[in-house]
Amino acid sequence: MIPLRILKTAFKLAFRNFGRRRFRTALTLLGVAVGIATIVALVSVAYGAKEQAVSFLSETTDFMITSKAAGEMQAELPERLVKQIKLYAEVDAAGPVLSQMVFINGEFAWALGITSDTYEIIYIPLKEGKAFKEGDKGKIVVGSNLADQLKLKVGESVRISASSDEPGKVFVVTGILEPTGSIVDIGCYMDLKELQEIVHKRGKISMIMVKLRDPRLGESFKEKVEKRYGDLDVVEPEQISENVGKVLDMLNSVLLAIGSISLLIGGLGIMNTTMVSVLERIREIGIMKAIGAKRSHVLTIFLTEAMITSFVGGILGAIGGVILAKIASEIIPKMIGFPTPYKVFPALIFGPIALSVLLGMIAGFYPSWKGANVRPIEAIRYE
Amino acid sequence: MSNPVVELRSVSKIYTLGSTEVRALDHVSLKVMPGEFTSVIGPSGSGKTTLLSVIGCLAKPTSGRVLIDGVDVTDMSEAELSDIRCHKIGFVFQFFNLIPTLTALENVELPMIFAGKLSEWEIRDRALELLDLVGLLDRADHRPSELSGGQQQRVAIARALANDPALVLADEPTGNLDSKTGSEVISLMEELNRETGKTFIIVTHDANVAKRTRKTLYMVDGRLYEDPSKIPTFGEIKSVEDRVRLLSELEKEIEELASQLQEMKTKKMRVKELRNAVLRVKMGVRRIRRRLDEI
Numbered sequence: 001m002i003p004l005r006i007l008k009t010a011f012k013l014a015f016r017n018f019g020r021r022r023f024r025t026a027l028t029l030l031g032v033a034v035g036i037a038t039i040v041a042l043v044s045v046a047y048g049a050k051e052q053a054v055s056f057l058s059e060t061t062d063f064m065i066t067s068k069a070a071g072e073m074q075a076e077l078p079e080r081l082v083k084q085i086k087l088y089a090e091v092d093a094a095g096p097v098l099s100q101m102v103f104i105n106g107e108f109a110w111a112l113g114i115t116s117d118t119y120e121i122i123y124i125p126l127k128e129g130k131a132f133k134e135g136d137k138g139k140i141v142v143g144s145n146l147a148d149q150l151k152l153k154v155g156e157s158v159r160i161s162a163s164s165d166e167p168g169k170v171f172v173v174t175g176i177l178e179p180t181g182s183i184v185d186i187g188c189y190m191d192l193k194e195l196q197e198i199v200h201k202r203g204k205i206s207m208i209m210v211k212l213r214d215p216r217l218g219e220s221f222k223e224k225v226e227k228r229y230g231d232l233d234v235v236e237p238e239q240i241s242e243n244v245g246k247v248l249d250m251l252n253s254v255l256l257a258i259g260s261i262s263l264l265i266g267g268l269g270i271m272n273t274t275m276v277s278v279l280e281r282i283r284e285i286g287i288m289k290a291i292g293a294k295r296s297h298v299l300t301i302f303l304t305e306a307m308i309t310s311f312v313g314g315i316l317g318a319i320g321g322v323i324l325a326k327i328a329s330e331i332i333p334k335m336i337g338f339p340t341p342y343k344v345f346p347a348l349i350f351g352p353i354a355l356s357v358l359l360g361m362i363a364g365f366y367p368s369w370k371g372a373n374v375r376p377i378e379a380i381r382y383e
Numbered sequence: 384m385s386n387p388v389v390e391l392r393s394v395s396k397i398y399t400l401g402s403t404e405v406r407a408l409d410h411v412s413l414k415v416m417p418g419e420f421t422s423v424i425g426p427s428g429s430g431k432t433t434l435l436s437v438i439g440c441l442a443k444p445t446s447g448r449v450l451i452d453g454v455d456v457t458d459m460s461e462a463e464l465s466d467i468r469c470h471k472i473g474f475v476f477q478f479f480n481l482i483p484t485l486t487a488l489e490n491v492e493l494p495m496i497f498a499g500k501l502s503e504w505e506i507r508d509r510a511l512e513l514l515d516l517v518g519l520l521d522r523a524d525h526r527p528s529e530l531s532g533g534q535q536q537r538v539a540i541a542r543a544l545a546n547d548p549a550l551v552l553a554d555e556p557t558g559n560l561d562s563k564t565g566s567e568v569i570s571l572m573e574e575l576n577r578e579t580g581k582t583f584i585i586v587t588h589d590a591n592v593a594k595r596t597r598k599t600l601y602m603v604d605g606r607l608y609e610d611p612s613k614i615p616t617f618g619e620i621k622s623v624e625d626r627v628r629l630l631s632e633l634e635k636e637i638e639e640l641a642s643q644l645q646e647m648k649t650k651k652m653r654v655k656e657l658r659n660a661v662l663r664v665k666m667g668v669r670r671i672r673r674r675l676d677e678i
Contacts, residue, residue: 003499005506016484287480290441291542292469292497294462377441 006297010304017277017305025309028273032313032359033320035263036352040321042255044348045328048341061121062218063210065225066233076204077232079192082117085208088224090217095121096205098195103161103168104188107150111160112187113195113205121209124184129154129175132189140171141189144179149186152176160188162199169198210234263355266313267363274306274364278371289376299372306364307357314356318349386453388550388582389415389438394447396433396605407433408444409605415584417549420576422585424593425602426666427659431586432554434602438584439472439552440464452549469498473543473581477555479535481527487538488514488523494545513541517571533564537571544581551575553585557592569595588662611669633674640667 018025065085067077085094095118102111114122116134124143132141140160142152152158152173161168171190179185196202212218222234278285285298325342396408407430415421425431436442437449440456448457452471456464468474473494481490491510495501501509514520517537519530527535536556543551553572557565569585569592576583585596593599601608647660 005496005499005503009493009496012489013482013484020484283480284482287476287482288493288497289465290439290468290474290480291494292465292546294465294497297497375441377436 006300007304010301011308013301014305014308017281018308024273024276028269028309029313029316031269032263032266032310032356033317035259035266036314036317036356037320037324038262039256039259039355040318040348040352041324041328041342042252042259044322044325044342044344045332046252046255047345047348048325048329048343061209061237062212062215063222063234063236065208065210066206066235068231068233076201076206077208079203079205081229082205082208085210085225088221090212090214090221091210092213093117093121093211095119095209096192097207097209098192098199098201098204099206100162100195100199100201102188102195102199103164104146104150105158106164109146109150110187111195111198112189113192114189115192118192118209119189121211122184124180125178127176127178129173131175134191135193136174136191137194138169138171139174139190141175141177142173143177143185143187143189145185146188147173147176160190160198169194263359266310266356267359270306270309270360270363271367273309274302275367275370277305278302278367278374282371282374285371285374286376286378289374295372298374299368302368302371303361303364306368307360310356310360310363311353313360314353317356318352321352322349385417387414387450388417388419388452389413389584390448390450390453391438392448392450394437394444394449396430396437396442397445406605408437410447411605411607412447413600413607415550415582417582418576418580419598420573420583420596421598421600422587422593422596423600423602423607424587424590426588426662429602430605431588431602433605434607435552435554435584435586438550439474440467469494470546471549473545473548473551475536475539475543475551475553475556477558479527479532479539479559481535481538481542483527486524486526487519487530487534490527490538491541491545494542498546509545510541513544514538516544516575517541531564532560533567536560536564536568540568540571540575544575544579548581550582550584553583555587556585557587557589562591565589565592588659590662590665611673629674633671636667636671636674640664640671643667 065077065081079096082094082096085091095115096113097118098113100111100113102109104111114132116132119132119134126141127144129141133139140158142150146152150158154173154176156173157170158173159168159170177185177189192205196204210221212221218236225232225234285293288298288301322342322344325344329342391411391413393410393412394408395406395410398405398407409430411430411434423431423434433442437444438451440449440451440459444457448455450456451467454467456467459467474480481487482493485493488507488510491513492506495506495509511520511523514523517540519534519537519541522530522534522538527538530538540551540556543553551572556568556572560568572583572585573595575581583596585592587593598609601611643660643664647657647664652660
């Protein structure tokens with residue numbers, strides 16, 4: 001065990017040496033902080049996106065029926081399928097959804113064509129204006145995020161088109177929805193028929209939202225439908241969130257690899273700084289050993305320096321990472337029209353800081369060990 | 384009678400520099416008793432510093448035994464040696480060698496922190512006491528860079544005494560000081576030797592320093608002589624051949640001395656070189672005088 005007094009001395013020496021070499025210390029800190037910040041920001045945004053994906057839907061919807069043919073949102077089903085699904089005894093309600101990316105006043109946005117059945121299932125409380133009603137021609141209800149993003153107010157007119165070179169159609173915003181913290185906040189809701197017309201997909205829908213009479217009937221319902229219609233996927237919203245999660249996880253591992261590389265570079269920075277520090281103070285090491293310092297004492301002194309650097313770098317990095325995530329969550333939606341929330345939780349802050357200290361320990365060990373093994377007689381002669 | 388503080392038994396230290404072997408210590412035997420105030424004098428390269436580092440457990444001898452305070456340290460591990468250095472030996476160096484980032488007080492505390500025996504307040508108390516002893520209590524919070532050379536050396540002496548060692552080793556303690564300050568530092572050591580009874584071994588090439596110690600050992604070519612008259616080539620002369628040889632050697636010595644004086648007159652030298660040259664001349668003169676006595 002290293003006595004407390006040695007640690008205290010090590011801290012004292014470390015801080016005074018930082019004070020003597022502010023610029024070098026700052027550079028090392030920066031190296032570590034950048035690596036940690038990258039990791040924190042990436043994880044924060046990725047978690048936020050994953051959490052948000054379908055959290056609201058899973059509360060209200062039991063199943064979502066989509067086509068096996070393509071990805072979750074783009075696949076198309078015939079509208080008449082809704083009637084057939086409604087015939088199942090287990091089904092309480094079933095509503096079609098056509099999900100489509102459109103241009104609202106020239107901005108890329110997500111539109112959902114729904115019916116009153118659908119609205120009842122996914123019911124989203126209204127913040128202001130009037131609620132959605134089937135057959136309301138030329139009217140839309142928008143999610144809170146989208147309203148913020150496009151600065152829409154109740155009563156305002158917008159032009160919606162399938163592509164930027166089509167004239168499209170003018171709609172009036174009749175209602176703005178309460179924020180739910182989920183994916184529904186970024187949508188614009190309109191009558192199914194209207195959307196089908198705008199995007200030229202008459203009689204087509206993307207999915208069917210299903211509410212069962214009794215959630216316990218889920219298994220048998222899923223089995224029956226999938227047996228009857230081989231090309232349909234009957235999934236619970238949680239499953240979708242899992243799928244989204246998988247994609248995000250993959251994205252995450254790519255981003256994490258980038259973060260790890262920057263962290264590795266930070267580690268090399270610590271190693272380099274510690275090595276320089278050892279070489280510079282080799283005479284000091286010799287003196288300390290001559291007056292009775294043990295190997296472990298010298299090791300402690302230099303390792304402490306490396307670990308303080310990495311600890312402080314980790315803290316700065318964590319703070320920087322959260323700021324970075326916040327900035328990203330404001331900038332990315334403007335670029336891709338999709339909200340990118342970020343999430344901050346204790347493990348996201350303390351994990352990377354611990355990682356950073358560990359990194360400092362590993363990176364600092366070799367040079368410190370070299371220093372600890374300096375032979376005093378050689379070190380003192382060192383001029 | 385108590386154990387000698389330092390005992391060397393036929394210690395040799397050989398450095399290998401490339402293909403050449405340098406015999407820095409050549410079968411040196413030595414006993415230093417507690418409370419002695421001893422100097423080791425010799426020209427540069429005579430092996431003084433090697434002698435000091437062997438006694439100070441900073442270097443291991445190639446052969447022979449080293450006993451510190453009655454304990455054989457020859458075969459000790461690096462960790463055990465650092466323990467010996469910590470508790471039994473205090474070092475004073477030519478270049479003061481204080482830790483630049485620590486204050487005078489913290490420098491004196493450092494060996495006690497490494498020793499890990501006293502509490503924080505005991506350490507602080509003792510460090511202040513030691514600074515008082517060397518007359519630098521008012522400079523306790525100054526960094527080495529804010530102290531003069533003499534003050535730094537006094538802090539170093541206080542540091543050397545921190546763990547109450549049996550032995551203080553000083554390697555050219557006045558080498559980097561002007562003669563007045565150097566003399567003060569030696570006076571301080573004398574005083575500490577008298578008052579605390581600590582054993583001091585001072586390595587120097589300054590005859591003025593050596594004069595101040597109670598006992599002087601002479602180091603020539605890796606050999607240690609207590610009695611300068613025993614330095615070889617002063618050996619008893621038995622035959623005519625011996626006398627002839629001695630006379631021719633004397634002649635050589637005188638020639639060498641003359642050339643050295645010539646060199647000193649003509650060549651530009653730095654202070655340190657000049658000092659060495661003067662020392663060499665002095666030792667040459669002494670050798671010649673002894674030789675003449677013999678003849």
